[in-house]
Amino acid sequence: MGYPYKDIERKWQEYWESKKTFRTPEADTSKEKFYVLDMFPYPSGAGLHVGHPEGYTATDIIARYKRMLGVNVLHPMGWDAYGLPAEQYAIETGTHPRITTENNIKRFRDQLKALGFSYDWDRQVDTTDPDYYKWTQWIFLQLYKKGLAYIAEVPVNWCPALGTVLANEEVIDGVSERGGHPVYRRPMKQWMLKITAYADRLLTALDDLDWPESTKEMQRNWIGRSEGAEVDFPLPNSDDKIRVFTTRPDTLFGATYMVLAPEHSLVESITSDAKRAEVEAYIKAAARKSDLERTELQKTKTGVFTGGYAINPVNGEQIPVWIADYVLATYGTGAIMAVPGHDERDYEFAKKFDLPIQEVIAGGDISEAAYVSKDGILVNSANDNFSINGLKATEAISKIIDWLEAEGIGQRQINYKLRDWLFSRQRYWGEPFPILHGEDGEILPVDEAELPLSLPEMEDYKPTPIDDDEKDPQPPLSRGQDSWKYVTINGKKYTREFNTMPQWAGSCWYYLRYVDPHNDDQIFDPAAEKYWMNVDLYVGGAEHSVLHLLYARFWHKVLYDIGIVSTDEPFKKLIHQGMILGEMEFTLYSDANGNPVSLETVEKASDYTARKLSESDVEKKGDGFVWKENPAIRVDGKAHKMSKSRGNVINPDDIVESYGADSLRLYEMFMGPLEQQKSWSMKGVDGVNRFLNRAWRLMADEYSGKLLDQVDDSAATPEQLRQLHLTIKKVTEDIENMRFNTAIAQMMVFVNEANKWTQRPRSVMEKFILLLSPFAPHLCEELWQMLGNENTLAYEGWPVFDEKYLVEDSKEVVIQINGKVRYKLQLPADLSREDTEKQAMAADRVQELIAGKNVIKVIVVPNKLVNIVAR
């Protein structure tokens, strides 16, 4: 039933492919360009998910629209193909990850082609292709040469289950982002990238980006700039000092004790003999905790006294030094001055261990809780030659820093939460580092001419299980063939680096390779880069708000500094498509005896049995839903994330099969605003499919596909032109603003109107087809051809809106009395303010409504409304 979408879609996909309709035009500086980019997918074995076509359809509409405006469009697609699943599959089955990856890529590409996206497939990139990762390795060498890549023995996030270390950004709530395995801290020798050198630039450049505010804010928080001071606390009987970082040096007089991170280098020397056993036990226990345990146990503070003291430099008091794991070794100096009166964490710690609490800011009550404020006045903050008493915090901060600097015991300091990027992984399926290690510890970069450095062939891809805490685990590449592992240069023996790069490496710069993807001699032709960059529109999921988008910006800035790219930032405008949830589900809970219970009583769903209800079993009541059989019982109504275990996954292939690609595209755009989270509805797919059928039947016979007699060369009526131009205006504006749902709504209005016409002028219908074509390209190409056009419509001029067709002789003017609509009047268009008021007041109905009242005021908005204020 319905229009023959299957034949049409196959036909046009073959046409576009064989004619290379969407080949990217050559860089031509005399022509405007538009670079519209999707976040390239990881080609997983599960195939395409309905979330993918959401963003891809949006960018495809923009790309097709821009082409019709005569703009040169770059609209590419590729594969972020390194990653754990292919490797894990290889470990289980022995299939080489390259094979798995190739198969998955083929499947993904077929699925994307079946959706009619206008990608230039000749420009596809694949991060696992040696022709591509050659240049990923090349960029790494540039980073190394700039001193931005270094090896360091650092505390890392070690994930035993994955057999690899992870970047801070890949650890969420103490478990790995992929797989949710526990993560432990341990020191290891690893490659690091000095992203911290770019912290300030990464932060300030955010202000000028046309990005979602939430994403910019997340990056700001992640970079975490804070201004303050470093202050030295001398130790008695020693030349050592404990240096702390604080954002509140104004509270220095309130520092009554100090805390070091358990890993701090001074812990050993400061600890008294009497406390040594206790301190060592605490350090060991802290090291053993996973980040997850550390996070979970954060409610209660732990720590031990070292037996040592330090001297508060502003008042000479000896204060005790503790160690506690609430102080992080990786932030600031790994040590803090504790001001329990004015910091919640220090307050809690001081209460628990009965440490003194000193008030230095008046205005709060520190007998119950810390008073954390910058509004109070400083008290108890003076020594023999210095005082900040009576000042507000902001003034006191700068005054005391000046004093500290003059005395040589402290200075202004800016700190960032951002850490250097841990860049090596103990995995097989990743880019090998182009680095050689001499036996004497020499680090020798591989000559650029020898790139790409390919992965060695191996049979066993398993990560090495950690055998003891002392030795660093050896990555899989250490088990490669000797011919790969060992290199002799000028008689000197070298061993290759056995770590591989993280998955983020390839995605840090793929958007640059698209401008010139087959260049063997250089990373890309600078002229092509200059023409196509920046990316004008970048669409992808919000889950990449920090990781990918921060790393890519970092690499881009480095490439800019060494003159490889011409812009400081890669992505001018960024949009996140909202997640698509499964269909709305209603759940009724029953207790152990099988009696249905109301939602309020269900605390842990596991104690109750859940039963799915259909929409017809429930009824809306108040904020929620109740069970129709017993309206006293509230049921849970919610849309959930699509997941295999929940069984609510929608496969795009099935939708294409039973409704066609155009319906899927249109539905995903019609669901609601692109950025918003939405839940799937099969009924909604029916709706847009019905619309496409109606559009088809305006022009073509449903079954034979022949052009209808009503479509002819007759002259368009003013009403037809009005409807058409209304639609041109609305659709054009909505595409520009990426409001696809309302653009589609307007086209539905047009189809409903046109359905009533007995004659449908070809000139009008052609324009409508062009408007619809970015959304439903297959259907429109077919109709376009049926109307007698020979070529693809992909490069036809976009219909131009003309105001003159919308001019009306008369306008409906709303008459309000005291702000309420009471009457409507048809008045000549562009009537003056005075005449509008005169006509409105003259109307019989208006006189009737204001009879017996005093007219106090009349507000007139010409062509629109008259509000009569009467008492």
Add this chain to the structure above:
RNA sequence: GCCAGAGUGGUGGAAUUGGCAGACACGCCGGACUCAAAAUCCGGUUCGGGUGAUACCGAGUGUGGGUUCGAGUCCCACCUCUGGUACCA
């Protein structure tokens, strides 16, 4: 806790300079076509009054206040939800 965003019919959502709340679609109800069903077409559909049917009246955009001739839209306070983040000194 903190940061960001959002609360509109039975449902998804419209209403971007304050000016007819509910476009468009789903669902539902009624009708046409049909032996029947599907598909399709036509009409109705915020809620509550009111009417034979219109007309008409009242209420209504999370809650409470405010500004205004006029508030979904602006201001203040609060509630709920979604996403992010969490000992960052």
